Amino acid sequence: MKINNIFTAIAVSLMLSGCGLYKKYEQKVEIPADAIGVSGPASAEAPISWREFFTDPLLQKLIEQVLKNNTDLHSARIAVEQSEASLKAAKLAYLPAFSLAPQGTISSFDYSKASKAYSLPLQMSWDVETFGSITNKKRATNAALLQAQCYEEAVHSNLVSSVAQQYCMLQVLDRQLEILTQTDSLWNASLETQKSLWENGKAYSTAVNQMESSWLSVKTQIVDTRRNIRSTENAICRLLAVSPQHIERSKWGSYTPAEKFNSGVSAKMLEYRPDIRMANHFIEEAYYNTKVARAAFFPNLTLSGAIGWTNSGGGVVLNPGSLLLNAMGQLTQPIFAHGQLKANLKIAKLTEEEMQHQYVQTVIDAGNQVNEALADCQTAREKHDYYRRQVAVLHEAYVGTHELMDNGKASYLEVLTAQESLLSAQLSEAMNMYNGTQALIALYIALGGGTK
Numbered sequence: 001m002k003i004n005n006i007f008t009a010i011a012v013s014l015m016l017s018g019c020g021l022y023k024k025y026e027q028k029v030e031i032p033a034d035a036i037g038v039s040g041p042a043s044a045e046a047p048i049s050w051r052e053f054f055t056d057p058l059l060q061k062l063i064e065q066v067l068k069n070n071t072d073l074h075s076a077r078i079a080v081e082q083s084e085a086s087l088k089a090a091k092l093a094y095l096p097a098f099s100l101a102p103q104g105t106i107s108s109f110d111y112s113k114a115s116k117a118y119s120l121p122l123q124m125s126w127d128v129e130t131f132g133s134i135t136n137k138k139r140a141t142n143a144a145l146l147q148a149q150c151y152e153e154a155v156h157s158n159l160v161s162s163v164a165q166q167y168c169m170l171q172v173l174d175r176q177l178e179i180l181t182q183t184d185s186l187w188n189a190s191l192e193t194q195k196s197l198w199e200n201g202k203a204y205s206t207a208v209n210q211m212e213s214s215w216l217s218v219k220t221q222i223v224d225t226r227r228n229i230r231s232t233e234n235a236i237c238r239l240l241a242v243s244p245q246h247i248e249r250s251k252w253g254s255y256t257p258a259e260k261f262n263s264g265v266s267a268k269m270l271e272y273r274p275d276i277r278m279a280n281h282f283i284e285e286a287y288y289n290t291k292v293a294r295a296a297f298f299p300n301l302t303l304s305g306a307i308g309w310t311n312s313g314g315g316v317v318l319n320p321g322s323l324l325l326n327a328m329g330q331l332t333q334p335i336f337a338h339g340q341l342k343a344n345l346k347i348a349k350l351t352e353e354e355m356q357h358q359y360v361q362t363v364i365d366a367g368n369q370v371n372e373a374l375a376d377c378q379t380a381r382e383k384h385d386y387y388r389r390q391v392a393v394l395h396e397a398y399v400g401t402h403e404l405m406d407n408g409k410a411s412y413l414e415v416l417t418a419q420e421s422l423l424s425a426q427l428s429e430a431m432n433m434y435n436g437t438q439a440l441i442a443l444y445i446a447l448g449g450g451t452k
Contacts, residue, residue, distance in 0.1 A: 021131050021132035021136065021291050021294060021295050022132045022135060024139070025139070025143075025283075025284045025287045025288065027280055027283075027284075031267055031268070031270050031271060031276070031363055032267065032363075033267050034267065035267040035270055035363055035364070035366070035367035036265060036267045036270070036367045036370045036371055036374075050063065050160045050449065053257055053444055054160075054164055054255075054257060055255050055257075056167075056250050056254065056255035057250075058167075058248055058249055058250050059163070059164060059167050059249075059250075059255070062163050062167060062236065062240070062247070063159075063160055063163050063164070065240050066159050066160075066163050066239045066240055067156065067159060067160075069240055069241040069242070070159055070239060070240075070241060071241055072155055072159070073152070073155050073156060073159060076148070076151055076152040076155040076156075077152060079148045079151065079152070080145070080148045080149055080152050082148075083141075083144050083145035083147075083148040083149075084145060086141050086144065086145070087138070087141045087142055087144075087145050090134075090137055090138040090141040090142075091138055093127070093134050093137065093138065094129060094134055095126075096124050096125065096126035096303070097124070097125045097126070098122060098123065098124050099122075099123050099125075100120075100121075100122055100123075101121055101123055102118070102119070102120050102121075103118065103119045103121075104116070104117070104118040104119075105117045105118075105312075116311075117310075117311055117312040118310065118311055118312070119308060119309070119310035119311075119312060119324060120308040120309045120310070121306040121307065121308035121310070121324055121326070122306065122307050122308050123304070123305070123306045124303075124304060124305045124306065124307075125302065125303075125304045126302065126303040126304070127300070127301075127302050128301040128302070128303060130295075130298060130299060130300060130301050131295040131298040131299075132291060132295050133292055133295040133296070133300075136288040136289075136291040136292045136295065137288070137292055139284075139288045140284075140285045140288035140289050140292065143281045143282075143284040143285035143288065144281075144285055146277075146278075146281040146284075147278050147281045147282065147285070150274040150275070150277045150278035150281065151274070151278060153274040154274035154275060154278070156449075157274065157445050157448075157449035158445070159239065160445070160449060161441055161442070161444075161445040161449065162239060163236065163239055164257075164441050165438055165441055166232055166235050166236045166239070167236070167247075167249060168434060168437050168438065168441070169232050169434070170229060170232050170233065170236075170247060170249050171249055171250070171251070171252040171253075171434075172252060172430055172431065172433070172434040173225055173228055173229045173232060174229070174249070174251070174252060175252040175253075175430045176225050176427055176430055176431075177222065177225045177226065177229070179423070179426045179427060179430065180218055180221050180222045180225060180423075181222065183218050183419075183422075183423050183426075184215070184218050184219065184222060186419075187211070187214060187215045187218055187419060188215060190211060190215075190402065190415060190419065191208070191211045191212055191215050193402075193405070193406060194207055194208050194211045195208055197408075207411075210413070210416060211415075211416065214416055214419065214420065218423070232247075233245070233246065233247045252430075252433075253433075256437065257437060257440045257441060257444065265370065265374070265443075265447060267367070269447045269448060270363065270366050270367065270370070270447070270448075271448075272447065272448030273366055273446070273447070273448045274448070275362055275366065276359075276362055276363060276366055279355070279358055279359040279362040279363075280359060282355045282358065282359070283352065283355040283356055283359055285355075286348065286351045286352035286354075286355045287352055289348050289351065289352075290345070290348040290349055290351075290352050292348075293341070293344045293345040293347075293348040294345055296334065296341050296344065296345075297334060297341055297345075298333075299331050299332060299333040300331070300332045300333075301329070301330070301331050301332075302329070302330045302331075302332070303327075303328070303329050303330075304327075304328050304329075304330070305325075305326055305327035305328065306324065306325075306326040307323075307324065307325055307326075308323075308324050309322070309323060309324060310322065310324040366446065369442070369446040370443065370446045370447060372442075373439050373440075373442040373443035373446050374443060376435065376436075376438075376439030376442070377436060377439040377440055377443060379439075380432055380433070380435050380436030380439055381436060383432050384429075384432060384433065384436065387425065387428060387429035387432050388429060390425045390429075391422070391425045391426055391429055394418065394421050394422040394425050395422055397418050397421070397422075398415075398418040398419060398421075398422045401414050401415050401418040402415055402418070
């Protein structure tokens with residue numbers, strides 16, 4: 001009676017300790033409200049579709065082509081399919097395994113007549129779910145699938161961002177080329193004027209040389225800009241997985257990304273970022289792996305059996321064959337495994353703790369990225385009016401100085417200074433507009449990006 005009580009106590013103890021092995025993962029680490037580091041009402045609570053954000057039809061066409069052809073995205077999709085296959089196998093682990101193992105032997109002793117024996121068994125092996133090992137392995141595999149899906153979304157968002165950034169770079173390079181071409185024409189006219197003054201004895205040859213040097217500098221910038229355009233087109237072609245070719249684009253300023261974050265953003269939007277969700281699923285996988293390592297300390301029940309036909313009945317060959325039935329149950333309780341079970345559990349716990357720290361760091365990094373992008377957007381917005389006014393003022397100064405030089409009331413140095421200042425301001429204005437667009441794109445992606 002005492003022995004029965006002992007076994008009963010052991011069984012109850014195992015059941016109670018095994019109940020926690022089936023508990024599902026719950027996210028313990030929350031995104032703090034001040035993760036972004038800015039305050040103010042949020043104008044957006046969820047990411048919008050990239051088609052709504054990027055309204056340029058030519059850019060949309062490029063993005064669609066990249067998402068269709070890019071090899072990195074194809075690799076990410078394959079990884080998702082591989083994870084789906086693993087999850088399907090993990091779900092089928094609840095079912096018994098069957099195998100057909102036909103055998104045949106021919107034996108003879110001292111030249112006697114050979115005896116032939118055969119068996120056609122259908123064998124079954126079934127690892128019965130006891131303390132959540134199969135369930136937790138399945139859940140860990142599902143977490144790995146979610147990680148693969150998040151990675152695919154991350155690749156998707158990065159591709160959208162890369163195409164948009166390169167496309168905007170092409171547009172601003174076109175704008176810079178337009179500015180330089182116009183400057184080339186104007187400075188060439190100034191050079192001709194200076195030559196005429198020199199020929200009439202109203203200017204020195206050094207003035208002509210200085211004018212020509214500045215004009216040639218513009219010529220070299222035009223060549224460099226055209227080369228940069230070619231390089232940017234090639235970069236887009238690599239994303240498209242096509243040979244180098246011309247990239248059709250709209251004129252700079254025709255379409256701009258949608259302004260959805262003017263008044264602020266919510267830290268809650270960080271939850272849409274693929275990397276943060278992936279970090280959370282890393283914790284989830286580690287959590288279930290810890291459960292699996294803990295379940296290894298409990299008994300494991302295996303059922304096996306066979307059914308079929310055989311003509312070998314305990315050393316006697318029978319013809320015809322008879323029905324074969326065999327069944328066995330095995331309960332295995334680990335006692336000493338060279339410390340491997342304890343080591344596996346400790347490693348699993350430490351891995352889970354490490355994933356939690358990585359999650360926190362991922363959230364911090366994401367908040368910093370959003371904060372930086374917001375600051376860049378604000379900076380470009382504030383500088384825009386200053387640059388526009390500066391260009392207008394310098395243009396008036398250039399025209400006035402050139403008129404004074406034509407009337408002999410200003411030196412060529414004053415004209416050169418006015419010309420170079422105007423060109424620098426025009427190029428800076430274009431680059432500031434580009435920086436603002438890039439910051440807006442970076443903010444869009446930093447807040448999760450739209451994958452639909």
